[in-house]
Amino acid sequence: MTSDLDRRAAPPGKLPGNLATNPRLDRWLTFDAAGHVTVTPGKVELGQGILTALAQIVAEELDVALPRIRLRAAATPDSPNEGVTSGSLSVQDSGMALRHAAAAARAIHLQVAAQRSGAALDTLRIEDGAFLTPDGSEVGSYWSQAGAGLLACEAPVEARAKPPEARRIAGASVARLDLPDKVFGAARFVHDLRLPGMLHARVVRPPARHALLLAIAEGALPAGVTLAHDGAFLAVVAETEHAAERAVERLAPHVTWDAQDTLPPEAALTDWLRDEPGEHAVILDRDDPAPLAAQTLRASFTRPYVTHASIGTSCAVARWQDGTLEVWTHSQGVYNLRADLGKALAMAEDAILVRHMEGAGCYGHNGADDVALDAALAARAAPGRPVRLLWSRAEELGWGPMSSAMLVEVEASLDAQGNIAAWREEVTSHGHSSRPGRNPNATLLAVEYMDPPRDIPNAINPPLASGGGAQRNAVPAYRIPKLTIGLKRIARMPLRVSALRGLGAPANVLAIESVMDELAAMAGEDSLDFRLRHLDDPRGREVLALAAEMAGWRGRTKREGFGLGLAYARYKHTGAYCAVAAEIEALDRVVCRRLWIAADVGEAINPDGVLNQYEGGAIHGVSMALKEQVTFDARAVTSDAWETYPILRFSEVPTVESRLIARPDLPPLGAGEASLSPTVAAIANAIHDALGIRPRAMPFTPGNLAAS
Amino acid sequence: MVAFTLNGAAVEAAVEDGTSLLHALRGPLGLSGPRFGCGTEQCGACVVLLDGAPAYACTLDTVSVAGRSVTTVEGLGTPEAPHALQRAFLAEQAGQCGFCLSGILVASAALLAREPDPDDLAIRAALDPHLCRCGSHNRIIRAVKRAAAELRASDRQRAQQPQAASTGGVNRPKGDNA
Numbered sequence: 001m002t003s004d005l006d007r008r009a010a011p012p013g014k015l016p017g018n019l020a021t022n023p024r025l026d027r028w029l030t031f032d033a034a035g036h037v038t039v040t041p042g043k044v045e046l047g048q049g050i051l052t053a054l055a056q057i058v059a060e061e062l063d064v065a066l067p068r069i070r071l072r073a074a075a076t077p078d079s080p081n082e083g084v085t086s087g088s089l090s091v092q093d094s095g096m097a098l099r100h101a102a103a104a105a106r107a108i109h110l111q112v113a114a115q116r117s118g119a120a121l122d123t124l125r126i127e128d129g130a131f132l133t134p135d136g137s138e139v140g141s142y143w144s145q146a147g148a149g150l151l152a153c154e155a156p157v158e159a160r161a162k163p164p165e166a167r168r169i170a171g172a173s174v175a176r177l178d179l180p181d182k183v184f185g186a187a188r189f190v191h192d193l194r195l196p197g198m199l200h201a202r203v204v205r206p207p208a209r210h211a212l213l214l215a216i217a218e219g220a221l222p223a224g225v226t227l228a229h230d231g232a233f234l235a236v237v238a239e240t241e242h243a244a245e246r247a248v249e250r251l252a253p254h255v256t257w258d259a260q261d262t263l264p265p266e267a268a269l270t271d272w273l274r275d276e277p278g279e280h281a282v283i284l285d286r287d288d289p290a291p292l293a294a295q296t297l298r299a300s301f302t303r304p305y306v307t308h309a310s311i312g313t314s315c316a317v318a319r320w321q322d323g324t325l326e327v328w329t330h331s332q333g334v335y336n337l338r339a340d341l342g343k344a345l346a347m348a349e350d351a352i353l354v355r356h357m358e359g360a361g362c363y364g365h366n367g368a369d370d371v372a373l374d375a376a377l378a379a380r381a382a383p384g385r386p387v388r389l390l391w392s393r394a395e396e397l398g399w400g401p402m403s404s405a406m407l408v409e410v411e412a413s414l415d416a417q418g419n420i421a422a423w424r425e426e427v428t429s430h431g432h433s434s435r436p437g438r439n440p441n442a443t444l445l446a447v448e449y450m451d452p453p454r455d456i457p458n459a460i461n462p463p464l465a466s467g468g469g470a471q472r473n474a475v476p477a478y479r480i481p482k483l484t485i486g487l488k489r490i491a492r493m494p495l496r497v498s499a500l501r502g503l504g505a506p507a508n509v510l511a512i513e514s515v516m517d518e519l520a521a522m523a524g525e526d527s528l529d530f531r532l533r534h535l536d537d538p539r540g541r542e543v544l545a546l547a548a549e550m551a552g553w554r555g556r557t558k559r560e561g562f563g564l565g566l567a568y569a570r571y572k573h574t575g576a577y578c579a580v581a582a583e584i585e586a587l588d589r590v591v592c593r594r595l596w597i598a599a600d601v602g603e604a605i606n607p608d609g610v611l612n613q614y615e616g617g618a619i620h621g622v623s624m625a626l627k628e629q630v631t632f633d634a635r636a637v638t639s640d641a642w643e644t645y646p647i648l649r650f651s652e653v654p655t656v657e658s659r660l661i662a663r664p665d666l667p668p669l670g671a672g673e674a675s676l677s678p679t680v681a682a683i684a685n686a687i688h689d690a691l692g693i694r695p696r697a698m699p700f701t702p703g704n705l706a707a708s
Numbered sequence: 709m710v711a712f713t714l715n716g717a718a719v720e721a722a723v724e725d726g727t728s729l730l731h732a733l734r735g736p737l738g739l740s741g742p743r744f745g746c747g748t749e750q751c752g753a754c755v756v757l758l759d760g761a762p763a764y765a766c767t768l769d770t771v772s773v774a775g776r777s778v779t780t781v782e783g784l785g786t787p788e789a790p791h792a793l794q795r796a797f798l799a800e801q802a803g804q805c806g807f808c809l810s811g812i813l814v815a816s817a818a819l820l821a822r823e824p825d826p827d828d829l830a831i832r833a834a835l836d837p838h839l840c841r842c843g844s845h846n847r848i849i850r851a852v853k854r855a856a857a858e859l860r861a862s863d864r865q866r867a868q869q870p871q872a873a874s875t876g877g878v879n880r881p882k883g884d885n886a
Contacts, residue, residue, distance in 0.1 A: 047805025047842055175798060182806025183794045183813060185741020185781035192740040240735055242727040311745050311753055311841050312807045361805030361842045393746040608801055612847070616804055619843030642750035642839065650835040653845040 015155055017097035018042065022080035023154040025108075028101040029058060031146035035129065037064060040072045042082025043094040044332060045178060047361035048613060048672050050090045052176045053605040057095050060170035061102035061161055062142065063126035071177070074334050075355040084333035084435060086364070086499060087467055088575055088670025091605055095668065099170075104159035105142075108150050113140035164603065164664040171664055173608035178358070190330050190357035191315045195386040198317070200244040201378035204234040204252055205395060208259035208635035209494065210448060220254035222247050228381035231451030232257075235378040237387055261634035263494050270302050273407045273428045276490045283427075283464060283471050283485040290421045290481035293413030295522050299515060300409040303507040303698040305402045305495060305630035307639075309647050312360025313391040314367030314400065318375035320383050325352045329372045330359025336437025337369050343442040344373050344450070363620065364500035367391055367400035369436045370445035377446060398640035399445060402630055403500035404430035404459070404470065408511035418523035420534055422482035425474060425511070430490045431459030432469030432503040445496070459497050461489055461504075467572040473505035473677060476512045477570055478534035495632065501617065505571065505677040506624060507698070513567035513681035514694060527685070528553055528566055537570065539600050542661060543579040544568050546598035550657055551581030561586050562593075563690025567681035569674075576601040576674035580618060582654075582682035586690045589702050592622045592683055597658035597675055602666035613671040615656045621679030623648035627699050712773045715783025723770050730754045730765035733780060741781035741810040745839070752838030755811035756780050762815045762837075781810040784817055792862075793817055796855035797848070804842035812838045816852045824860050826852070 015023055022028070022042070029039050039058050045051045055069040074082070082094055106126070113131040114121040117139035124131050130141040164171075181188040206213070213232040221227055221236070225247040228235040236251060238244040264272045317328040325347065331337040334354040342349040359368060371391055379387035391399070407428040415421040434443045439457045441447075447454045461469030468474070471487045520530035528548050535541050548554065548566060556564055563586065568579040577600035583593045597614050604610045627646050631639040639645040684695040687705070697704040710721045714737060721732045728747075733739045733756070745753030747766045754766040757779040785791035793816050796802070803809050812835060819826055819834040826834070831852050840848065 047807075049804065176801060176803075179798055179801065179803055179806065180787060182803055182809050183781070183797045184785070184787055184790075185739070185810045187740035189740075189743075189807065191743065194738075240724065240727070240731065242724055242731045242735075246726070309841055310807075311751060311805070311839055312743065313745070358805070360807035363841070390744065393748065393750075612801060612804060612844070615846065616843030619845060620841070641748065642746055647839060647841060650832040650838065650840075650845055650849075653832075653843075656846050 013157055015097070015157060016100045017093045017095065018080060018082045019097035019100055019155050022082070022097070025101050025105055025151040025153060025155050027078070027080045028098055029105060030151060031142040033143050033146050035143045036068055036070050037062060037142070038070045038072055039098065040079050041094045041098060042074050042080040043085045043090040044074050044356045045358050046085055046332065049176050049606065049609045050085070051178060052174065053091055053609060054095055054098055055177060056170045056172070056174060056605055057099045058102045060167050061099055062106050062129065064129040064142070066169060066174060068129065073356040076334050076338050076353055077350065079334065081335045084336055086332055088571060088672045088674070091668045091670055095605065099161045100159055101155055103161040104155045105151055107159055109142055109145055112145060112148065112150060116140065167664070170605050171603070171607070173606055176609065188358055189312065190317065190328050190359055191312060191390065193317050193328055193357060193388065195317065198386040198388055199237050199239060199382050200241045201228065201235050201237045201375065201387050201389040202244045202248045202392070203374055203389070203395065204236065204248055204255060205399060206232060206257045206259065208257070209262045210260065212258040214256040214258050216251070217254035220251050222250055226381045228378040230377055231453060232449040233377055233446045235374065235389065237378050237381050241390070259635055263632050263634050266632050269304065269405055270407055273405060273490065278488040278490040280486060280488045283487050284475055284483060286481070286483040288481035291415035291417070293421045294416040296411060296413040297515070297518055297522065298411045299511070299518065299694065299696065300407060301507060301511040301514065301696055303406045303510070305405045305497070306500065306624055306628045307397060307402050307630055307645065308363050308366040308400060308500060309397065309645060310360045310362065310366060313393060313396040314371035315359065315388065315390045316372040316375035317386050317388045318372070318379040319386040320379050323351060325376055327352065327354045327372050327376060328357050329354060329368060330357060330362065331368045331372060332362060332365065333435070333437060336435060337372055340369065340436035340442040340444050341373060341376060344444050344447050345376060364403070365401050365433070365435050365498035367396060370400065373444040373446045377450070393642070394640040397645050398637035401434065401496050401498035404432060404497045406470065406504060406507040408507050410511050410515050412515050412519055414519055414523055418525060420478060420480045420519060423476060423480045424484045426486045426488070427470055427474050427504065427508065428488045428490070429470035429504060430493050430497045431461045432472070432497065432499055433462060434459040434496065434498040456496060458491065459493055461487070467574070468504065470504040472503045472508065472572060473569055474508040475573065477537065477540060477573065478516070478531070479536055495630070495637070501620060502673050502676045505569065505673070506621070506680050509567065509569045509677035510681045510684055510698065513569070513678065514684050517565070517685045517688065518694065531568060539577050540568060540570055543577045543598040543600050546659060546661065547579035547581045547596050550596040550598065550659060551583070553581060561690060563686040563688065565682045565685025565687070565689055567678040567685060569678045571674040576669040576671055578614065578674040578678050580675060580678040580682040582679065582686045584683060584686040584690055586687070590626060590687055590700055590705070591652060592626065592654040595622070595654045595656045595679065597656065598661070599658060599671070599674065600661040600663060601669045601671050602663050603668040604660055604662070605668060607660050610660055610671040611658045614658050614675040617673060617675040618656060618679040619648060619653055621676040622654060622683065624676070625680040625683045625698060625700055629699055710770050710774050712775060713777040715779055721770055725771070727770050728766055729756070729768040729770050729773055729778070732770040733765060739780055739782055743807055743810055752811040752815065753808055755815055755838070757814050757818055760818060760821060762818050779814060781813050784813060791817065792855040792858045793820070793852065796851040796858065800847045800851040800854060802847035802851040803844050808838055808840045812840070812848060816855070819852070820856050820859060824863070825856055
């Protein structure tokens with residue numbers, strides 16, 4: 001049977017998702033005689049629950065019980081190379097590959113069982129992996145045929161997955177497979193890896209970006225501690241974590257550095273963004289006929305540098321043995337990391353084994369890759385021994401890649417009828433990706449400190465067709481006849497920047513959805529009606545209407561000190577839909593009290609998992625909107641502790657009500673990044689509702705609001 | 709050598725002077741539940757119970773727990789005999805990456821020990837020292853309330869049936885999910 005989804009996911013002659021580039025079936029899944037299916041996706045668990053969703057997809061297509069699925073974490077060289085686990089693409093790229101691979105595996109196995117038993121193929125059914133005839137007798141199973149090598153072939157293009165209405169496991173809110181380990185404190189994270197003879201390492205960081213190491217005083221190193229030293233990269237290796245940390249404290253004051261001022265002026269960051277040279281591009285230039293502009297507004301929006309602020313710090317274990325390097329890592333892409341380790345260490349990639357283990361929550365390109373090279377450099381001082389290197393909190397907040405500061409300037413006009421006539425927008429930003437594995441030069445932190453130091457290539461913006469970087473969600477989704485979007489990418493990155501949840505979308509959606517509110521006010525129209533009137537996408541209209549209904553938008557009454565705001569975005573314009581209503585209370589500072597979220601991800605493999613991602617992304621958005629800002633002086637990041645980089649706490653978290661629009665017959669869209677940006681914008685609009693001022697600068701602190 | 713009670717059992721930790729309890733627990737004592745997040749009492753990932761009260765293991769000198777009782781998340785319950793909180797966190801799917809959960813679970817256990825029926829505000833206050841970056845806060849609050857209700861129901865059941873066997877300690881039998 002062929003469903004619409006199948007036809008969309010697998011056009012004639014093309015395998016879906018990442019199966020196209022990794023077509024061998026046994027690279028994705030294998031059976032064993034003991035009754036297990038081992039699934040080996042190239043995507044990795046980042047705390048988002050992807051492994052559970054992938055297991056559901058496979059169990060569904062194979063008709064086996066979920067507990068039979070074993071997921072093996074990605075590792076070179078055997079896992080399919082699925083690039084980086086990012087961009088809310090795992091269900092599309094990996095899930096649809098696995099759905100097709102499992103459907104193919106099912107068809108191949110059933111056919112063999114039919115041939116061997118003489119039973120008619122179309123009469124066989126599968127019950128928990130056993131192949132049964134209509135009278136219930138078993139003529140084989142995945143397990144009995146496991147040794148036959150049936151999956152040592154390329155996936156046939158014509159394999160057909162189940163139609164949506166036949167699904168039972170994919171589409172159910174099953175419990176996450178990884179959560180039990182986490183509530184019982186089991187050793188699941190790379191931080192928990194304990195190998196025989198393992199040593200512990202820590203880095204001694206310089207006082208400034210790009211500082212040169214001039215001298216290390218004699219006698220600074222405690223007994224039993226080894227120094228790993230390459231140019232200005234300096235690490236200590238010790239028998240215990242305690243000894244490594246004490247050694248850093250002892251050693252640091254005895255190291256002389258040549259430190260220079262390299263960072264931009266934080267107090268005048270907006271001017272710096274404007275003045276700094278960069279390359280300019282026109283992202284979109286539409287000039288359809290339109291009535292004359294009757295009213296025009298201009299507004300500019302800024303976001304500071306922000307960072308990942310994962311609760312765990314970056315960690316890796318590395319071991320050099322017989323010319324090979326083994327690395328255990330929480331990187332988002334084991335092959336990409338392998339490529340950059342090869343470049344950084346001037347080694348052949350096939351001499352490097354990279355194995356994924358989970359880390360603390362990952363919201364983009366954080367220090368996970370950097371720490372893997374740090375561990376490899378430290379482990380060179382102890383050949384044959386595994387060396388675990390853990391970043392400090394100060395390194396995590398101060399040395400990991402940041403997300404770019406941004407400036408978004410908008411000029412928008414209404415015609416005499418209150419329709420949007422024209423919209424000009426200029427986005428100024430660094431690039432939003434300096435991920436490893438994509439440039440001839442390595443992008444791992446330590447290469448700038450090794451001997452000889454090498455520059456990390458400037459961050460790039462992927463093209464809009466791949467979701468974009470700084471220009472992600474910069475194009476309004478609304479009907480606008482004259483629309484010009486420009487983008488300046490700053491030519492250098494004094495603070496290293498890369499991808500963080502949403503990339504450019506939070507600043508862009510803030511700008512667009514704030515201006516939409518202002519235009520609605522200029523038109524004298526309710527901002528929900530104004531949005532709906534300019535939005536053609538019916539799924540967008542539906543989430544907007546749903547969020548408004550959940551929040552009681554139509555019947556709302558003004559409460560002193562409270563404000564209600566609404567915002568909408570479809571992530572990347574090709575991904576998941578989200579509308580958010582936010583209620584804030586304006587006290588001595590703004591507190592977000594309630595959020596209502598309407599979600600549409602097409603087919604939801606695990607609806608509760610989708611809502612968990614939407615809720616988590618929204619709370620991340622509240623934190624970014626109200627609190628987060630990387631601060632720095634001329635030499636170093638100064639927001640390198642939780643006191644100086646505060647994130648949202650339990651006492652500050654809004655209550656969240658979320659609803660998912662069921663669309664089991666539409667292609668699945670990733671959930672992880674859809675809600676953050678509209679949450680930021682909804683809070684801005686709620687602040688205006690409460691206080692009558694338009695927030696222009698993130699975070700919306702009393703100081704920034706007073707300046708708005 | 710520092711002798712203390714860890715998750716109900718007598719242990720001795722052989723650690724260098726000045727070693728934090730966190731490094732002792734994760735090092736020679738072989739646990740993985742207490743986690744390093746900051747080392748400065750600012751995130752709660754390392755929190756354990758010291759004589760029943762939440763304490764930051766990252767800054768606590770191992771010597772200072774000599775003769776005292778330390779409970780980590782491993783001591784709350786096991787997959788075979790989960791604590792009501794662990795059951796409730798699974799029922800509510802209260803977590804994403806899970807790195808913060810060990811500290812949050814033991815702090816919640818301490819809260820329920822002193823306050824069997826905490827409201828949202830009390831739960832938020834008790835968990836305020838704990839950072840969660842994935843945004844699972846509301847699910848965690850629901851899970852703590854669910855566990856509290858379960859524990860109160862099993863307490864009521866025990867009060868009505870005094871002859872029924874009690875498992876005692878922090879592991880209580882599953883009760884009515886009120």
